Amino acid sequence: MGLVAEIFISFMLVVGGIFGLLGSWGLVKLDDTMRRLHAPTKATTLGVGGVLFASMAYSVLELERVSFHELLIAAFLLITAPITANFVAKAHMHRDVKERELPPTGGKYGWAGYDEIGDSEQPIDTK
Amino acid sequence: MLGAILRRVFPHPQLTAFLVVVWLLLVNTISVGNLVLGVVLSVLIPGITQPFWPDRPHVARPLRAIEYVLIVIWDIIAANVTVARIILFKSNADTHSHWIVVPLELRSPEAITMLAGTITMTPGTVTAMLSADASHLLVHCLHTDDPDAVRDEIKSRYERRLKEIFE
Numbered sequence: 001m002g003l004v005a006e007i008f009i010s011f012m013l014v015v016g017g018i019f020g021l022l023g024s025w026g027l028v029k030l031d032d033t034m035r036r037l038h039a040p041t042k043a044t045t046l047g048v049g050g051v052l053f054a055s056m057a058y059s060v061l062e063l064e065r066v067s068f069h070e071l072l073i074a075a076f077l078l079i080t081a082p083i084t085a086n087f088v089a090k091a092h093m094h095r096d097v098k099e100r101e102l103p104p105t106g107g108k109y110g111w112a113g114y115d116e117i118g119d120s121e122q123p124i125d126t127k
Numbered sequence: 128m129l130g131a132i133l134r135r136v137f138p139h140p141q142l143t144a145f146l147v148v149v150w151l152l153l154v155n156t157i158s159v160g161n162l163v164l165g166v167v168l169s170v171l172i173p174g175i176t177q178p179f180w181p182d183r184p185h186v187a188r189p190l191r192a193i194e195y196v197l198i199v200i201w202d203i204i205a206a207n208v209t210v211a212r213i214i215l216f217k218s219n220a221d222t223h224s225h226w227i228v229v230p231l232e233l234r235s236p237e238a239i240t241m242l243a244g245t246i247t248m249t250p251g252t253v254t255a256m257l258s259a260d261a262s263h264l265l266v267h268c269l270h271t272d273d274p275d276a277v278r279d280e281i282k283s284r285y286e287r288r289l290k291e292i293f294e
Contacts, residue, residue, distance in 0.1 A: 019207055026214035035224055037253050038210055038269040045248065046207035068152040078203075082247035082254070089255040089267070102265065103226050109259035116259060 005061040009054045016050025023047055033092045041085045048077060139173040139180060146172055185235070191292045198288070202249040209251055213270050225274045227252070229264040229281055238293040239264075245285050252277065 026039025052070040059067040090113060099114040109115050137143055150165035151157055173180075186192065213222060229246075233239050243254040243264065251269040258265070271277050 019211065022211045022214055026210070029214060029219070030222075031219045032224070034253065034255070034267045035219075035222070035269060037267070038251060039214060041247055041253060042203070042206045042210040042251075045203055068155055072149065072152050078248065079244075082244035085247045085253055086243065086255075089253060093255060103228050105258040105263040105265075106228055106230060107258055107260060107262040109262075111256045111265055112259045113256055 002061075005057070009057050009061070012050050012054035012057065016047050016052075016054065018047075019050060020044055020047030033096070034089065037085050037088060041081055045077065045081060049074060136170060137173070138177045142173045142180075143169045186292060187294060188292055191288065195288050195292060198284075199245055199249065206249045206251065210269065213251070217270065222270045223272060225268045225271055225277075226255075227266040227268050227274050227278050227281075229266055229278050229286075231262055231264055231286070232282075233286060233289060233293070234261075235293050236261075238289045241293075242281075242285055242289055245289075246281060249285075252281070 023039050023042070023044035027036055030036045030039060052074055056067060056070045059065055093113055099110065102111060105111060146169035147162075147165045150168060151161060154161050154165075231239060231242075233242060239257070239261065243257070246252050246254045246264070246266055251271065253267045253269075254264060255267050256265040257263070266277075266281070268274065268277050
């Protein structure tokens with residue numbers, strides 16, 4: 001394997017490591033649960049992404065075969081990360097956020113965690 | 128008659144095709160044996176799970192979806208840098224977090240889910256809640272001095288494209 005390839009793979013690993021560290025640091029530093037959610041949902045994506053990219057580059061350049069597992073990991077991560085964040089946000093709001101702390105919806109009904117709507121009027125399941 | 132049989136065997140053709148691709152990626156080698164096994168699984172799984180998929184999402188313009196995915200990937204990279212800079216260089220007192228209300232024009236559950244996921248993954252915003260009648264989305268923004276501009280960008284950059292894809 002050439003020196004250039006080694007430098008490239010190491011660079012991707014270091015970038016991934018830095019973003020992973022920053023995501024965790026944000027989790028410690030930020031002071032409110034909703035703010036804290038921003039750090040792991042974003043900074044960590046690029047952290048894992050960098051490592052996956054390095055792994056793909058390694059198998060192509062060093063082992064001389066194409067590996068697809070990293071693509072799958074990335075796809076599953078992109079699908080599951082926002083869902084986890086939504087769950088955490090909703091659980092936090094149920095526990096610690098009062099409805100009056102939130103802006104009004106501007107529509108006929110309130111936010112799904114605080115307001116109810118009859119089953120017949122419900123366009124989609126928001127519970 | 129033939130149509131009825133086909134619908135029985137392939138209740139969800141897109142899901143079947145998708146599962147074949149995922150299977151081949153999982154085994155990491157493309158051979159005839161793997162392909163056959165993948166096809167068998169991909170016919171069986173949608174058949175068994177059919178009761179969980181009563182609706183079929185209607186994708187009007189699949190090609191637009193590719194453009195959307197590329198834009199979102201680029202925005203995720205930008206989002207990582209933005210959030211990293213806020214975490215590193217801004218004190219908690221200087222960070223102006225806001226709740227933002229995004230009125231929705233999208234009506235299909237799949238499109239709203241896509242939009243909510245995209246908002247969570249992209250610059251400084253996390254989706255928190257949907258209104259009870261699914262007409263508004265509550266978004267938390269980590270740092271902004273102009274909440275209205277963030278709302279307008281979400282609407283023009285993501286919602287407009289999703290509307291083209293799904294409706």
